[in-house]
Amino acid sequence: MVTNQAGDGWSALADGTRRAIVDCLAQRPQAVGQLAEQLPVSRSAVSQHLKVLKDAGLVSEQAVGTRRIYRLNPAAVAALRDQLDTFWQRALAAYAQVAEQAPEEDS
Amino acid sequence: MIGSEAAVVRRHLVVAAPIDQAFTAFTARFGEFKPPEHNLLQAPIAETVFEPRVGGHIYDRATDGSVCRWARILTYEPPQRVVFSWDIGPTWQLETDPQLTSEVEVRFVAEGPNKTRVELEHRNLDRHGPGWQSVSDGVGGDQGWPLYLARYAALLEAEG
Numbered sequence: 001m002v003t004n005q006a007g008d009g010w011s012a013l014a015d016g017t018r019r020a021i022v023d024c025l026a027q028r029p030q031a032v033g034q035l036a037e038q039l040p041v042s043r044s045a046v047s048q049h050l051k052v053l054k055d056a057g058l059v060s061e062q063a064v065g066t067r068r069i070y071r072l073n074p075a076a077v078a079a080l081r082d083q084l085d086t087f088w089q090r091a092l093a094a095y096a097q098v099a100e101q102a103p104e105e106d107s
Numbered sequence: 108m109i110g111s112e113a114a115v116v117r118r119h120l121v122v123a124a125p126i127d128q129a130f131t132a133f134t135a136r137f138g139e140f141k142p143p144e145h146n147l148l149q150a151p152i153a154e155t156v157f158e159p160r161v162g163g164h165i166y167d168r169a170t171d172g173s174v175c176r177w178a179r180i181l182t183y184e185p186p187q188r189v190v191f192s193w194d195i196g197p198t199w200q201l202e203t204d205p206q207l208t209s210e211v212e213v214r215f216v217a218e219g220p221n222k223t224r225v226e227l228e229h230r231n232l233d234r235h236g237p238g239w240q241s242v243s244d245g246v247g248g249d250q251g252w253p254l255y256l257a258r259y260a261a262l263l264e265a266e267g
Contacts, residue, residue, distance in 0.1 A: 081114065081232050085118075088118050088227060091141055092118055094139075101132075
Protein backbone atom coordinates (compact mmCIF):
# COMPACT_ATOMS: atom_id res chain seq x y z
CA MET A 1 0.00 0.00 0.00
CA VAL A 2 1.16 3.46 -0.81
CA THR A 3 0.59 4.74 2.69
CA ASN A 4 2.74 2.00 4.15
CA GLN A 5 5.58 2.82 1.75
CA ALA A 6 5.31 6.44 2.73
CA GLY A 7 5.29 5.41 6.37
CA ASP A 8 8.46 3.44 5.86
CA GLY A 9 10.16 6.44 4.29
CA TRP A 10 9.13 8.68 7.14
CA SER A 11 10.18 6.12 9.72
CA ALA A 12 13.53 5.65 8.02
CA LEU A 13 14.23 9.36 8.26
CA ALA A 14 13.04 9.61 11.85
CA ASP A 15 16.59 9.03 13.03
CA GLY A 16 19.40 11.56 13.22
CA THR A 17 22.11 9.17 12.05
CA ARG A 18 20.10 8.09 9.05
CA ARG A 19 19.43 11.69 8.09
CA ALA A 20 23.19 12.30 8.37
CA ILE A 21 23.81 9.33 6.06
CA VAL A 22 21.30 10.70 3.55
CA ASP A 23 23.07 14.03 3.87
CA CYS A 24 26.43 12.43 3.02
CA LEU A 25 25.00 10.48 0.10
CA ALA A 26 23.39 13.64 -1.26
CA GLN A 27 26.91 14.95 -1.82
CA ARG A 28 28.15 11.82 -3.61
CA PRO A 29 27.69 8.03 -3.71
CA GLN A 30 29.91 6.37 -1.11
CA ALA A 31 30.99 3.08 0.44
CA VAL A 32 30.21 2.07 4.03
CA GLY A 33 33.76 2.80 5.19
CA GLN A 34 33.70 6.32 3.77
CA LEU A 35 30.41 7.00 5.51
CA ALA A 36 31.69 5.64 8.83
CA GLU A 37 34.71 7.97 8.68
CA GLN A 38 32.43 11.00 8.58
CA LEU A 39 29.97 9.89 11.21
CA PRO A 40 30.33 9.31 14.95
CA VAL A 41 29.12 5.72 14.67
CA SER A 42 30.70 2.36 13.88
CA ARG A 43 30.89 0.78 10.48
CA SER A 44 28.43 -1.92 11.46
CA ALA A 45 26.00 0.71 12.72
CA VAL A 46 26.26 2.47 9.37
CA SER A 47 25.51 -0.83 7.65
CA GLN A 48 22.42 -1.35 9.75
CA HIS A 49 21.18 2.15 9.03
CA LEU A 50 21.83 1.67 5.31
CA LYS A 51 19.71 -1.46 5.39
CA VAL A 52 16.78 0.51 6.80
CA LEU A 53 17.21 3.24 4.17
CA LYS A 54 17.45 0.59 1.46
CA ASP A 55 14.31 -1.17 2.68
CA ALA A 56 12.51 2.18 2.59
CA GLY A 57 13.58 2.65 -1.02
CA LEU A 58 15.58 5.79 -0.29
CA VAL A 59 19.01 4.31 -0.99
CA SER A 60 20.28 1.77 -3.51
CA GLU A 61 23.58 -0.12 -3.66
CA GLN A 62 25.86 -1.15 -6.46
CA ALA A 63 28.87 -3.49 -6.41
CA VAL A 64 32.01 -1.78 -7.69
CA GLY A 65 34.91 -4.23 -7.56
CA THR A 66 35.00 -5.55 -4.02
CA ARG A 67 33.13 -2.58 -2.60
CA ARG A 68 29.49 -1.74 -2.39
CA ILE A 69 28.71 1.84 -3.24
CA TYR A 70 25.57 3.39 -1.82
CA ARG A 71 23.67 6.19 -3.48
CA LEU A 72 20.39 8.00 -3.02
CA ASN A 73 17.65 6.45 -5.06
CA PRO A 74 16.33 8.79 -7.75
CA ALA A 75 12.96 7.24 -7.00
CA ALA A 76 13.13 9.20 -3.77
CA VAL A 77 11.09 11.81 -5.60
CA ALA A 78 8.41 9.17 -5.95
CA ALA A 79 8.66 8.53 -2.23
CA LEU A 80 8.29 12.25 -1.59
CA ARG A 81 5.29 12.27 -3.89
CA ASP A 82 3.71 9.46 -1.90
CA GLN A 83 4.30 11.35 1.33
CA LEU A 84 2.69 14.48 -0.03
CA ASP A 85 -0.17 12.55 -1.57
CA THR A 86 -0.90 11.10 1.85
CA PHE A 87 -0.52 14.53 3.43
CA TRP A 88 -3.04 16.13 1.06
CA GLN A 89 -5.43 13.22 1.35
CA ARG A 90 -5.58 13.76 5.10
CA ALA A 91 -5.58 17.54 4.88
CA LEU A 92 -8.38 17.72 2.32
CA ALA A 93 -10.56 15.24 4.18
CA ALA A 94 -10.27 17.47 7.23
CA TYR A 95 -10.72 20.57 5.06
CA ALA A 96 -14.10 19.30 3.76
CA GLN A 97 -15.38 19.18 7.32
CA VAL A 98 -14.18 22.71 8.04
CA ALA A 99 -15.53 24.09 4.75
CA GLU A 100 -18.95 22.58 5.27
CA GLN A 101 -19.39 23.97 8.76
CA ALA A 102 -21.64 26.98 8.90
CA PRO A 103 -19.46 30.07 9.17
CA GLU A 104 -19.00 31.10 12.78
CA GLU A 105 -19.59 34.71 11.90
CA ASP A 106 -20.80 36.55 8.84
CA SER A 107 -18.02 37.77 6.64
CA MET B 108 14.54 9.96 -15.68
CA ILE B 109 11.61 10.96 -13.63
CA GLY B 110 8.64 11.93 -15.74
CA SER B 111 6.86 15.15 -14.95
CA GLU B 112 3.71 13.22 -14.04
CA ALA B 113 5.58 11.47 -11.26
CA ALA B 114 6.40 14.86 -9.84
CA VAL B 115 2.79 15.98 -9.44
CA VAL B 116 0.18 15.23 -6.82
CA ARG B 117 -3.38 16.01 -7.88
CA ARG B 118 -6.44 15.74 -5.71
CA HIS B 119 -9.91 17.10 -6.01
CA LEU B 120 -13.03 17.05 -3.95
CA VAL B 121 -16.48 18.61 -3.92
CA VAL B 122 -17.64 20.32 -0.75
CA ALA B 123 -21.17 21.30 0.23
CA ALA B 124 -20.39 24.99 0.63
CA PRO B 125 -20.62 28.20 -1.42
CA ILE B 126 -17.42 29.10 -3.25
CA ASP B 127 -16.66 32.05 -0.97
CA GLN B 128 -16.96 29.88 2.10
CA ALA B 129 -14.89 27.11 0.50
CA PHE B 130 -12.11 29.57 -0.34
CA THR B 131 -12.17 31.23 3.06
CA ALA B 132 -12.07 27.86 4.83
CA PHE B 133 -9.01 26.83 2.86
CA THR B 134 -7.09 30.01 3.55
CA ALA B 135 -8.22 31.63 6.79
CA ARG B 136 -8.78 28.29 8.51
CA PHE B 137 -5.81 26.40 7.05
CA GLY B 138 -4.47 25.61 10.50
CA GLU B 139 -7.69 23.86 11.46
CA PHE B 140 -7.25 21.05 8.95
CA LYS B 141 -3.51 20.82 8.41
CA PRO B 142 -2.37 17.52 9.95
CA PRO B 143 -0.80 18.46 13.31
CA GLU B 144 2.17 16.16 12.70
CA HIS B 145 3.25 18.58 10.02
CA ASN B 146 5.51 20.71 12.17
CA LEU B 147 9.11 21.77 11.63
CA LEU B 148 9.31 23.49 15.00
CA GLN B 149 10.49 21.98 18.24
CA ALA B 150 7.39 22.90 20.22
CA PRO B 151 3.74 22.17 19.41
CA ILE B 152 2.02 24.58 17.04
CA ALA B 153 -0.04 27.29 18.69
CA GLU B 154 -1.41 28.58 15.41
CA THR B 155 -0.95 28.38 11.67
CA VAL B 156 -1.42 31.63 9.78
CA PHE B 157 -2.19 31.95 6.07
CA GLU B 158 -1.43 35.55 5.14
CA PRO B 159 -4.04 36.52 2.53
CA ARG B 160 -1.85 38.39 0.07
CA VAL B 161 0.82 37.80 -2.58
CA GLY B 162 4.18 38.02 -0.86
CA GLY B 163 2.73 36.75 2.40
CA HIS B 164 3.54 33.42 3.96
CA ILE B 165 1.96 30.44 5.55
CA TYR B 166 3.66 30.15 8.88
CA ASP B 167 3.43 28.08 12.01
CA ARG B 168 3.90 29.70 15.40
CA ALA B 169 4.79 27.30 18.19
CA THR B 170 3.83 27.50 21.84
CA ASP B 171 7.40 28.63 22.64
CA GLY B 172 7.01 31.62 20.31
CA SER B 173 9.22 30.29 17.50
CA VAL B 174 7.99 30.74 13.95
CA CYS B 175 8.43 28.69 10.78
CA ARG B 176 7.52 30.29 7.44
CA TRP B 177 7.26 27.27 5.18
CA ALA B 178 5.30 28.65 2.24
CA ARG B 179 5.23 31.83 0.18
CA ILE B 180 1.93 33.05 -1.27
CA LEU B 181 2.51 33.39 -5.02
CA THR B 182 -1.04 34.02 -6.26
CA TYR B 183 -4.06 35.15 -4.27
CA GLU B 184 -7.27 35.49 -6.28
CA PRO B 185 -10.28 35.01 -4.00
CA PRO B 186 -12.46 33.10 -4.38
CA GLN B 187 -11.09 31.25 -7.42
CA ARG B 188 -7.44 30.46 -6.98
CA VAL B 189 -4.46 30.46 -4.67
CA VAL B 190 -0.89 29.33 -5.35
CA PHE B 191 1.79 28.95 -2.74
CA SER B 192 5.32 27.58 -2.66
CA TRP B 193 6.28 24.50 -0.66
CA ASP B 194 9.57 25.35 0.98
CA ILE B 195 10.06 22.03 2.72
CA GLY B 196 12.66 19.54 1.54
CA PRO B 197 12.40 15.74 1.36
CA THR B 198 13.63 15.25 4.90
CA TRP B 199 11.20 17.86 6.15
CA GLN B 200 13.63 20.65 6.66
CA LEU B 201 12.98 24.23 5.65
CA GLU B 202 14.32 24.88 2.14
CA THR B 203 15.76 28.37 1.72
CA ASP B 204 16.57 28.19 -2.01
CA PRO B 205 13.39 28.95 -4.02
CA GLN B 206 14.87 27.01 -6.96
CA LEU B 207 14.59 23.84 -4.88
CA THR B 208 10.96 24.23 -3.90
CA SER B 209 7.71 22.95 -5.34
CA GLU B 210 4.38 24.73 -5.53
CA VAL B 211 0.75 24.10 -4.74
CA GLU B 212 -2.14 25.51 -6.75
CA VAL B 213 -5.69 25.28 -5.44
CA ARG B 214 -8.63 26.18 -7.68
CA PHE B 215 -12.22 26.65 -6.58
CA VAL B 216 -15.08 26.16 -9.06
CA ALA B 217 -18.71 26.86 -8.14
CA GLU B 218 -20.88 23.93 -9.17
CA GLY B 219 -23.98 25.29 -7.45
CA PRO B 220 -25.02 27.80 -4.83
CA ASN B 221 -23.91 25.42 -2.11
CA LYS B 222 -21.50 23.17 -3.97
CA THR B 223 -17.86 23.88 -4.80
CA ARG B 224 -15.30 21.78 -6.57
CA VAL B 225 -11.80 22.12 -5.12
CA GLU B 226 -8.87 21.08 -7.29
CA LEU B 227 -5.42 20.84 -5.76
CA GLU B 228 -2.20 20.37 -7.69
CA HIS B 229 1.17 20.06 -5.93
CA ARG B 230 3.69 20.23 -8.75
CA ASN B 231 7.40 20.47 -9.58
CA LEU B 232 8.22 17.99 -6.85
CA ASP B 233 11.36 17.02 -8.76
CA ARG B 234 12.81 20.40 -7.89
CA HIS B 235 13.32 18.97 -4.40
CA GLY B 236 15.48 16.21 -5.87
CA PRO B 237 16.66 13.87 -7.21
CA GLY B 238 20.04 14.98 -5.89
CA TRP B 239 18.35 15.96 -2.67
CA GLN B 240 20.46 19.10 -2.69
CA SER B 241 18.05 20.47 -0.18
CA VAL B 242 19.26 17.92 2.33
CA SER B 243 22.85 19.09 2.36
CA ASP B 244 21.95 22.74 2.02
CA GLY B 245 19.11 22.61 4.44
CA VAL B 246 18.90 24.24 7.79
CA GLY B 247 20.83 22.17 10.28
CA GLY B 248 20.09 21.25 13.82
CA ASP B 249 17.75 18.89 15.51
CA GLN B 250 14.26 20.07 14.71
CA GLY B 251 12.39 17.53 16.65
CA TRP B 252 11.57 15.42 13.64
CA PRO B 253 12.28 12.03 15.14
CA LEU B 254 9.35 12.53 17.47
CA TYR B 255 6.99 13.86 14.85
CA LEU B 256 7.95 11.39 12.17
CA ALA B 257 7.62 8.47 14.51
CA ARG B 258 4.18 9.69 15.50
CA TYR B 259 3.23 10.14 11.86
CA ALA B 260 4.44 6.67 10.94
CA ALA B 261 2.53 5.16 13.85
CA LEU B 262 -0.60 6.90 12.68
CA LEU B 263 -0.20 5.57 9.15
CA GLU B 264 0.39 2.10 10.43
CA ALA B 265 -2.69 2.31 12.59
CA GLU B 266 -4.70 3.37 9.54
CA GLY B 267 -3.14 0.80 7.22
